[in-house]
Amino acid sequence: MDKIQDEIIGEFSVFDDWLDKYDYxxxxxxxxxxxDAAHRTDRYLxxxxxxxxxxxxxxxxGKVxxxxxxxxxxxxxxxxxxIRVLNGRTPQEILATDLYFIDAIGLKENLSPTRSNGLLAMLNQMRLYALAFEKESEMKR
Incomplete structure (x- = not known):
């Protein structure tokens, strides 16, 4: 996961201002x-x-x-x-990873407060899925 995060940091480093980063x-x-259209419902919102x-x-x-x-x-x-960073990882990897690229590219500090809250909400939901899959796997053992 660190390799992908470092790639993202490199991609964003070529841009000098945030308007270019937003375009990216x-x-x-x-x-x-x-x-899937079936997942564009309130249940997945x-x-x-x-x-x-x-x-x-x-x-x-065994991967999410x-x-x-x-x-x-x-x-x-x-x-x-x-998704690029977390896809195809085990639940344990997802739960243990430090998503340092978010701070390294300045994402959180250049988002509006509501969009920054949204970023945290998306990340929390992704980790909740990983936690649920981990617990489900433990129960099957």
């Missing part, structure tokens, strides 16, 4: 695979986000895979970054 986030939103964000996760082969969508393109770019 918008580009990243285009690369986010679509979420993240509370605490200014925009509407839906996140789903599945456990496959996320899908997500948002009606706001910058938020969609942010979730694309989170």
């Amino acid at each position: 986030l918008i580009e990243l939103s285009d690369a986010l695979p679509p979420i 993240i509370n605490g986000c200014q925009s509407r964000v839906w996140i789903d996760a599945r456990l496959e082969g 895979y996320y899908t997500a969508d948002s009606d706001a393109i910058i938020t969609k770019g942010i979730i694309a970054l989170l």
Whole structure:
């Protein structure tokens, strides 16, 4: 995961100002695979986000895979970054990782307070999925 986070830091380091970084986030939103329409419901909606964000996760082969969508393109770019780092990891890896790229690229400090709260809400939901999968696996043992 550190390698991917370092790649993201490198990608954002080529931009001098935050308008360019926002443009890059918008580009990243285009690369986010679509979420199944069945998961664009209130059940998958993240509370605490200014925009509407839906996140789903599945456990496959002991690893967590996320899908997500948002009606706001910058938020969609942010979730694309989170998925890029966390997808295909074990629940334990997801729960233990320090997502240092968020501070390193200045993301949290350059978001509005409501969007920053949304970032935390998205991350919390992703970790809750990982925690639920971890507990489910423990119960099966």
